[in-house]
Amino acid sequence: MEENLLKEPILELDKILQLIPQKPPFVMVDSLLEYNDKMGTTGFTIPTDNILVENGIFSEPGLIEHMAQSMSLWRGYQGFLSGLDKPKTGFIGSIKAVEIMELPKSGSKLITHVEILHEIMNVTSVGARTLDENGKLIATSEMKTVTVD
Numbered sequence: 020m021e022e023n024l025l026k027e028p029i030l031e032l033d034k035i036l037q038l039i040p041q042k043p044p045f046v047m048v049d050s051l052l053e054y055n056d057k058m059g060t061t062g063f064t065i066p067t068d069n070i071l072v073e074n075g076i077f078s079e080p081g082l083i084e085h086m087a088q089s090m091s092l093w094r095g096y097q098g099f100l101s102g103l104d105k106p107k108t109g110f111i112g113s114i115k116a117v118e119i120m121e122l123p124k125s126g127s128k129l130i131t132h133v134e135i136l137h138e139i140m141n142v143t144s145v146g147a148r149t150l151d152e153n154g155k156l157i158a159t160s161e162m163k164t165v166t167v168d
């Protein structure tokens with residue numbers, strides 16, 4: 020496993036917002052815990068008033084968007100290390116697989132591990148595993164993201 024290149028986790032939301040193109044109220048990550056050239060770990064404490072919380076439960080689209088934004092945060096930090104002034108914009112190109120074992124409640128803390136599987140030009144295949152605060156696996160996905168600028 021490659022060494023974590025973060026000197027310390029990024030836990031301040033204003034710093035996270037400098038690394039991702041998404042803006043409130045559509046932000047589904049709030050910390051970057053680990054980063055290396057092929058993997059990253061993000062965190063997200065689900066606010067009760069989150070736009071994708073329904074009846075106190077973080078929805079399926081919320082989990083999928085959280086996993087995609089975890090990739091976006093990894094990419095944003097990569098760009099920061101390369102000297103970019105602002106994060107590149109991207110989108111989900113395709114979702115190969117998603118498995119959701121459990122929907123978390125608002126107020127829960129998610130920890131998501133993203134792994135870069137393949138990169139060809141501006142298309143990245145990424146795998147994601149999301150755990151709850153107790154380390155229980157609650158969702159996995161494999162998707163392709165496309166960077167457009």
